[in-house]
Amino acid sequence: MSVEIVSKHHQAQGAFDFGRIRENKPIGFPHENGGMNSMSNIFYWAHAWSDVGGLIDTHPHQGFEIMSYVLDGQLSHYDTKYDRWLGLDTGDAQVIRAGNGISHAEKVLPGGNFFQIWFDPDLSKSLKKEASYTDIKQKDFPIEKLEYGTVKTIVGAESPLQLDTEGICVRDLTDIRKGNWSMPLSKESVYSVYVLEGGGQTDYGTLTKDDFLVVKNEDLLSINFGSDSRLFIIESPAKVSYLTYAEGQGIMA
Structure with a gap:
């Protein structure tokens, strides 16, 4: 069993454009506190x-798949491959497959x-591919109304947004009603949960x-919500079949 809660105040902090853009980071870069x-x-x-x-001025990437998901408002994105600015609205998503190298700005x-x-x-595979990106509009994601x-499924299942990264499923859960809520889990996966609205009590x-919850090797996640809430959940493999960057592959991000 492994469960960890990281509050917003214990997440890494950052800023761009002389503080005009602020950020908190549930998963920061290795050198950040x-x-x-x-x-x-x-x-x-x-x-x-x-x-x-x-x-966020023009800067390079390679190798990684970088997803931007608009929670509210609007973004505008530029990249050197297509040399144009494109807009993203609330609920839209974009993935940059950085491949063998691309620069972009936001x-x-x-x-x-x-x-x-x-x-x-x-x-070992992505660095040999040409860079590309995919924009998906809010209306094109599968949305299911449950009890x-x-x-909303952003990555995985029937979503039009697919990744080369192994075993990723991304969901945005909205309008979760006050009271007891639970979700079955697989011990083959890691569940990373960001609380976007509301909150509640868990066994942990x-x-x-803005709290961040990571759950491993559990069968069930249960939360007693004190108000209507919203969760953003990423399911990823408990064991990845290839060597990850963090495990020692020496390339630039």
């Missing part, structure tokens, strides 16, 4: 926002906030907004 280190094949996870708008419009998550594919709330401690 706070948050957790990479797990499974999730290398990095940041929640970024801007009240006034800001720019503008966060006033009031925008989003997740950026770096997934770790088999770098306890609504589930209290969850509040």
